[in-house]
Amino acid sequence: MDPRQIEELLPFYALDAVTDEERELVESYLAEHPEARAQIEEMSGAAFSLPYSAPPVEPSRRAKEALMARVAADERARASKHASRQPSRRVMRLENIFQAFSLGAAVVAIIWAVLLNIQLSRLQNEVSLLGEALVAQSNSLEQINAKLPQVTDSTVVTISLRGTTARPDAHGQLIADPNSHSAVLVIAGLGQLEAGKTYQVWLIDGGGPKSAGILTVDANGQGLLILSSELTIAEFNALGISIEPDGGSDQPTGDIVVLSDL
Amino acid sequence: MAQDKNATGVSIRIKNESSALRVTSEQVSDEVLASQVARGNGAALETLYDRHASTVLAVSLKVIGDQAAAEDVLQETFWRAWRSASTYQPQRGSFTGWLFRIARNLAIDAYRRRNVRPPQMAVMDDADSILDQVADPDMDVAEQAQSLFKNRQVRDALASLPRAQRQVIEMAYFYGMTRQEIAEATGEALGTIHTRARLGLQKLREELKRVEFEG
Numbered sequence: 001m002d003p004r005q006i007e008e009l010l011p012f013y014a015l016d017a018v019t020d021e022e023r024e025l026v027e028s029y030l031a032e033h034p035e036a037r038a039q040i041e042e043m044s045g046a047a048f049s050l051p052y053s054a055p056p057v058e059p060s061r062r063a064k065e066a067l068m069a070r071v072a073a074d075e076r077a078r079a080s081k082h083a084s085r086q087p088s089r090r091v092m093r094l095e096n097i098f099q100a101f102s103l104g105a106a107v108v109a110i111i112w113a114v115l116l117n118i119q120l121s122r123l124q125n126e127v128s129l130l131g132e133a134l135v136a137q138s139n140s141l142e143q144i145n146a147k148l149p150q151v152t153d154s155t156v157v158t159i160s161l162r163g164t165t166a167r168p169d170a171h172g173q174l175i176a177d178p179n180s181h182s183a184v185l186v187i188a189g190l191g192q193l194e195a196g197k198t199y200q201v202w203l204i205d206g207g208g209p210k211s212a213g214i215l216t217v218d219a220n221g222q223g224l225l226i227l228s229s230e231l232t233i234a235e236f237n238a239l240g241i242s243i244e245p246d247g248g249s250d251q252p253t254g255d256i257v258v259l260s261d262l
Numbered sequence: 263m264a265q266d267k268n269a270t271g272v273s274i275r276i277k278n279e280s281s282a283l284r285v286t287s288e289q290v291s292d293e294v295l296a297s298q299v300a301r302g303n304g305a306a307l308e309t310l311y312d313r314h315a316s317t318v319l320a321v322s323l324k325v326i327g328d329q330a331a332a333e334d335v336l337q338e339t340f341w342r343a344w345r346s347a348s349t350y351q352p353q354r355g356s357f358t359g360w361l362f363r364i365a366r367n368l369a370i371d372a373y374r375r376r377n378v379r380p381p382q383m384a385v386m387d388d389a390d391s392i393l394d395q396v397a398d399p400d401m402d403v404a405e406q407a408q409s410l411f412k413n414r415q416v417r418d419a420l421a422s423l424p425r426a427q428r429q430v431i432e433m434a435y436f437y438g439m440t441r442q443e444i445a446e447a448t449g450e451a452l453g454t455i456h457t458r459a460r461l462g463l464q465k466l467r468e469e470l471k472r473v474e475f476e477g
Contacts, residue, residue, distance in 0.1 A: 046470060186411050
């Protein structure tokens with residue numbers, strides 16, 4: 001097969017839709033042609049995204065329970081195999097230790113115990129601090145879960161959001177049931193701001209913009225905000241994001257970076 | 263972080279939980295979890311399941327078209343991940359690439375065994391509710407939002423392709439059809455199928471780059 005014919009196979013190789021014979025041909029070709037490897041990497045990047053094109057589907061609880069029961073049984077079987085091998089080794093090792101050391105081992109053990117005690121005390125303090133952080137985290141997640149049923153109704157819509165000329169790369173979505181009082185805002189393409197500045201989200205109706213909260217973005221310019229309002233989302237006409245001084249403003253004062261109709 | 267702003271008498275309660283969500287979703291990477299699974303850690307597998315089961319099931323369902331059979335593929339995919347995690351090599355690609363490939367191949371095998379449903383070359387329909395199915399209470403909220411976001415990005419990118427190019431890509435990827443089989447099924451010349459596949463993947467890649475898709 002000439003090189004041109006093999007190059008025609010590359011997209012299908014990236015899509016994992018070649019015969020075994022074609023796969024071998026392509027792989028031999030790739031081994032000798034670095035420029036073709038670069039092409040395959042680019043095409044494979046696009047192909048790897050395809051699983052996400054299918055709308056996510058919630059599996060039944062039964063599927064997870066069956067899988068985890070199978071895994072747990074396998075874990076138990078592995079543990080029991082391991083345990084059955086343990087005693088003879090341990091006994092042999094203990095015998096050797098008793099034969100090799102007596103008094104010296106006891107001294108080392110005492111020193112070791114003291115060091116362990118100090119270490120244990122330090123670890124207990126760290127566990128206590130982590131426990132407090134975990135409680136705070138759980139509280140946050142409970143608040144989110146309390147809102148979740150409102151955004152999983154089948155009437156939920158997704159509204160695309162676009163950046164203005166001030167931030168043309170900004171884009172995101174507002175996920176909401178128009179008749180509910182809450183929504184999830186997911187945004188990307190927002191740059192990190194200089195110190196003292198923050199992004200502020202606005203819901204806009206006939207009466208003007210109303211603050212919908214301060215939006216924090218990560219190092220990649222992505223952020224997520226869950227908001228709720230006494231008005232339903234359908235009563236608002238637009239959503240905007242502006243750059244404001246830290247702590248936010250009562251009305252937009254800085255550059256508008258996102259503005260989209262709802 | 264909570265913020266109350268009430269400029270016009272309307273009380274709006276805000277909760278900005280992005281940092282809390284990131285902590286839960288980004289604490290441990292898939293690749294680290296996969297190495298824990300390889301050492302026999304069932305809890306690590308459960309975390310990976312909660313993260314990716316909805317996408318694995320979506321791929322299986324798209325290929326097979328039957329929920330019960332797709333759930334069998336879902337279970338078998340994660341069982342193979344459990345038994346074969348030690349064969350996964352992070353330097354050769356992402357964990358999700360490895361996992362989704364297992365799922366897709368199992369689904370195609372199941373579809374071929376059943377052979378009861380012809381491939382459906384569905385055109386992306388924006389009216390589809392992508393949120394109908396996401397309410398798994400065990401899933402991390404941030405993961406749900408990210409799955410939805412990725413789904414929308416890829417769907418939009420695919421929808422921007424000419425239908426003929428999209429059709430070739432879907433036939434090849436979701437049904438494992440070779441170029442000859444696609445040419446036969448569509449009645450087009452083999453050269454046309456080659457061109458459509460190449461141009462389609464190029465355009466898809468450009469679109470995904472434009473929207474900063476992170477797989």
